[in-house]
Amino acid sequence: MTDHHHPDGPDAALRADIRRLGTLLGQTLARQEGPPLLDLVEEIRALVRTDAEAAAARLGAMDIATGTKLARAFSTYFHLANITEQVHRARDLRRQRAVNGGWLDQAATLIAERAVPADEIAESARRLAVRPVFTAHPTEAARRSILTKLRAIADELDAEASAAILYGAADEGPANRRLAELLDLLWQTDELRLDRPDPTDEARNAIYYLRDLYAEAAPQVLDNLADTLRGLGVETPPTARPLTFGTWIGGDRDGNPFVTPQVTREVLHIQHEHGLSATERAMEALIKEVSVSRRLRGVSLDLSASLAKDLDALPEVADRFRRTNAEEPYRLKARCVLAKLANTRRRLRQGTAHTPGRDYRGTAELIADLELMRASLARNSGQLTAMGRLASVIRTISSFGLHLATMDIREHAEAHHAVLAQFYQQVGEATDYTGLSRTERTKLLSEELTGRRPLAAMATPLSEAARKTFDVFAAVREAQDRFGDEVIESYVISMTLGVDDVLAAVVLAREAGLVDVHSGRARIGFVPLLETPAELNAGGEILDELLSLPAYRAVVAARGDVQEVMLGYSDSNKEAGITTSQWSIHRAQRALRDIAARHGVRLRLFHGRGGTVGRGGGPTHEAILAQPYGTLDGAIKVTEQGEVISDKYTLPSLARENLELTIAAVLQSALLHTAPRQPAEQLERWDAAMDTVSDAAYRAYRALVENPDLAAYFWAATPTELLGALNIGSRPAKRPNTGAGLSGLRAIPWVFGWTQTRQIVPGWFGVGTGLAAARAAGLGDILAEMHRSWHFFRTFLSNVEMMLTKTDLTIAQRYVETLVPENLHPIFDTISAEYELTKREVLAITASPALLENSPVLQRTLAVRDTYLRPLHHLQVALLRQYRESGLAGRAVATAPGGRRAPGDGTALERALLTTVNGIAAGMRNTG
Secondary structure, eight states, X not given: OOOOXXXXXXXXXXXXXXXXXXXXXXXXXXXXXXXXXXXXXXXXXXHHHHOHHHHHHHHHTXXXXXXXXXXXXXXXXXXXXXXXXXXXXXXXXXXXXXXXXXXXXXXXXXXXXXXXXXXXXXXXXXXXXXXXXXXXXXXXXXXXXXXXXHHHHHHHHHHHHHHHHHHOXXXXXXXXXXXXXXXXXHHTSOOSOSSOOOHHHHHHHHHHHHHHIIIIIHHXXXXXXXXXXXXXXXXXXXXXXXXXXXXXXXXBOTTOTTOOHHHHHHHHHHHHHXXXXXXXXXXXXXXXXXXXXXXXXXXXXXXXXHXXXXXXXXXTSXXXXXXXXXXOHHHHHHHHHHHHHHHHHHHHHHTOOXXXXXXXXSSHHHHHHHHXXXXXXXXXXXXXXXXXXXXXXXXXXXXXXXXXXXXXXXEEHHHHHHHHHHHHHHHTSSTTGGXXXXXXXXXXXXXXXXXXXXXXXXXXXXOHHHHXXXXXXXXXXXXXXXXXXXXXXXXXXXXXXXXXXXXXXXXXXXXXXXXXXTTTEESSEEEEEEOSHHHHHHHHHHHHHHHTSHHHXXXXXXXXXXXXXXXXHHHHHXXXXXXXXXXXXXXXXXXXXXXXXXXXXXXXXXXXXXXXXGGTOSOHHHHHHTSOTTSOSSEEEEEEETHHHHHHHSSHHHHHHHHHHHHHHHHHHHHHOSSOSSOHHHHHHHHHHHHHHHHHHHHHHHHHHTOTTHHHHHHHHSOGGGTGGGOOOSSOSBOTTOOSSSTTBOHHHHHHHHHHTTOOGGGTTTXXXXXXXXXXXXXXXXXXXXXXXXXXXXXXXXHHHXXXXXXXXXXXXXXXXXXXXXXXXXXXXXXXXXXHHHHHHHHHHHTOSSTTTXXXXXXXXXXXXXXXXXXXXHHHHHHHHHHHHTTHHHHHHHHTTTOOOOGGGGOHHHHHHHHHHHHHHHHHTOOO
C-alpha cells in the first residue's frame, strides 16, 4: 500500500514516512493474508479514482469476509497515517520552538511589549487556573490495544530520527524489522471491543493519559511557566496550581444509569491507587538525587524536629535506612514520606480512619512535608536544588495531588426535583411540588435554605431512582472525608432552565451535610450548565437572580466568591445549528461576565466543547483568544473527550505543546484582553450584523430539523444504528424513554451519523443562508471587516471552512441513492443547495479561490486521505444495504441504547460494517 503523491514540498519527510509504513503494511497483508489481498487493495484504490461506478459494483458484490479484510486494511492505513502525522507535527513544533521559542515565550514577548506592570502579572499568575477535564463521552472508536501499538510505532520513528541526527543516516533494516513486527501485531489485534466498557474501564483509560502527563509533559510545562514568569519579574510559589486536571468519569450521572454512588467511590479509589504510585516514583527519584549530608551542610530546626517526630511515629521505616541515611536528612525525610504513602494506600484499601502523622488525607500534609525540605535546602546553600528539582516535584504534586484529577459530579436538573417532590410529600408541605411554577419553587427552596430544619430523615422512603440521586451527595461527603476536600469540588446541573434548578441541588447538598448557609460552609460549588440557545440567552438573568438570593450568595462566598458556569456547545448546536449556537455562547459569556462583576464574584467558565467543530471543537489556542474581553481572568475549564484526548496526549511532546498553548493563551487573554479590542460603536455594528446572520441561519437550520421526514432520512442515510454496537462508551446513545425520532438522540450520535456519510450538517448548515441574508441586507462590507478584525468571527469561519472541506456530497449521494427511499431525496437536495451556498458565501468573505487556500499542506493531506476513504464509504454503503435487507438492522436499533451485547452476536455482516465505521472515523479524525 503506497502513497503515490509527489514527494517534494514542505511535507516531503512526512509523505516519505507514510509511504514507508504503507509499504510495510502491504508486506504485512501479503504475509498474513496472502498476496491477493494486497493486489485487491491496490486495484480498489485505482478503481475508485478512475471509475466510481465500477468500484461500487465490485465492492457491492464482494463476499463479507473479503470486505472485512479490505476495510481493516484501509482502517489500519489511516491509523498509521494519523500517528505519523502526529510524530511529524511534534517534530515541526520542536523545530519552531528552537527558532521562535514556545507558546509561553511568545506570550511573554507580547506581555513585555505591552509593558504590563509586574504586580498585574503577579496577580494574574496567582489566579491562573487551567483545568482540562477528561470525559468519557463515547467518541474514541480506537481500542486502547490499538493506540498502544501506534504509540510504539511513533516511538520507533522518533528514535530513528534522533539517531539519524546524532550519527547520520543509518541502515533502515533494524527499524523496519521492528516496525514490521508491530504491524503484524496490529493486524492480529481486534479493533472492535467485545463488550461495552463500564465506568471503571473508562476511568482506567483516562488514568493511562494522566500518568503519562504526570511523568513528562506537565512537569515540563509547569517548570517552563515558572521560568517565563520569573523572566517577567514574578516569582511564583511551587505550591501554586496554575494547571490541574479534572474528570467526569465516575461522576457524570446525566443519562448514564451505570454511574452509581458505588461507582463514584470505586473510581476515586482507582485514581488514588495510581496517584500514590506516581508520587512514590517522584519520591524515589528525589531519594537518588538529594544526597545532601548533615556533616557538610546545616539543616533547619523545623526539618530536624519534623524528621524526629516522623521516625517516632513510623516504625515501618527500616533500620537499614535509619542507619545508612542517618546523616542524610533529606533522604530520610523522603523515606518517611514513602512510609506515609504506603500507610495511606493501606488505609484507603481497608477503609480505616486517617491518623495524622502516619498517613495522608489529601495533598496538603504531603506538600507541607516537601516544603519543609525545600525551605531547609534554601537556607543551607541548596538554593539551586530548592528552586530546581524539589520545586519541580512540588509543582507536579500540587497539580495532580494524590487523586490525579478532581472529579465533577453531573446530574440532570429534573432528577433533583424528583427527590424533593418526595421529601415535601413526606413532611406534608408543597404536596404538589411538581405542579409549582418556577417562581413558586424558587421561593420555596430559597426559604428552605435559610431555614434550619432538616427536610429529610434517615427513614424517609424514596423511590429507587430518587434514592440513587440523593445518595450521591452522601457519597461526595464520604469521599471528601476519606480522600480530602479537593477530590470533588463542583456539582454540575445539566439542563438548567431556571434558578430553582440550581437551588434544588443546593437543598439536597444541605440535607447531606455538604452545605450550611448559617455557618458559611459549602464543601462543593454548584455549576449551572446552560445547554440550549434559550438558556444561553437567559444566562445573565439566571445568574443575576441566583446571586441576588442572600442564601445562595452565602454559598458562593463560602467557595471563595467564585461562581462557575458551564456552557454547552453540543446540545445548543444540535438544537439551533452552528451559527446560533456559537453566537449565543459568545453573547452569554459577555452577559455572565458583566453580572458576575456587578455582584463582586469571580466567574469561572467551563467550556463543554466536543471533539468535532459541530460540538464546539476546533483549535484551542484560537478559541481562547476569541473569547469576549474580560471573561478570562485566569480560570478556565475545558472538556477533553474521545479521540481529542488521544490526538492531544498520546505523544509526550504533543501533550506538552497542547498544555502549554492553553496556559499561554489564558495568560495572554487575562493580561492583554481586559478591554474591548474595538470601539463600542464598531462592536455594536458587528453584533447587529451577527444577529442578522444568526437569525437567518437559525431559520434555515430549524426548517431542516423540523422537517417531519428528517428522522426517517437520517436513520436511512447514516449508519447511526451501529453506534451502540461499537461499545465505545458506557453511556447509552439515546436518552431514556425516547422513540426513533431525533429529539432524544444525543449530540454525539447525531454528529457521528452526519460525519460517517460525509454530509457533516452540524459543522456548517445554515451558515450560507445567514451570510447571504446579511449580504442582501447591504452588510457585505461589514462582513469583510468582521473577518479582517474580529477574532470571534474569523475563528468561526475558519472552523466552518474546515468542515466544508471534510464534507463530500458525491460520497453522501452514494448513501442517499442506495439507502434512502426516493420520496426522502428532496432533503438531500436541500442539504446540497445549502452546502453550495455556504461554500460560495465563505469564499466571498475570505476572498479565496478555494477552501483552505491558506493551508496547502492540510489541503493535500485531506486529498490523500480521500483516496483511501472512498473505498471504505463504498463498502459501507454496500454492507449497510445487505445488513438492512437481512433484517439485522432492527435488532441493533432495539438493543443499542443501554444494551451490552457483543458486536453482532457473531454476525460477520455487522462486524464488517463496524470495521468500516472504525476506518472512516480514523480517516476523518472524528467519530462524533
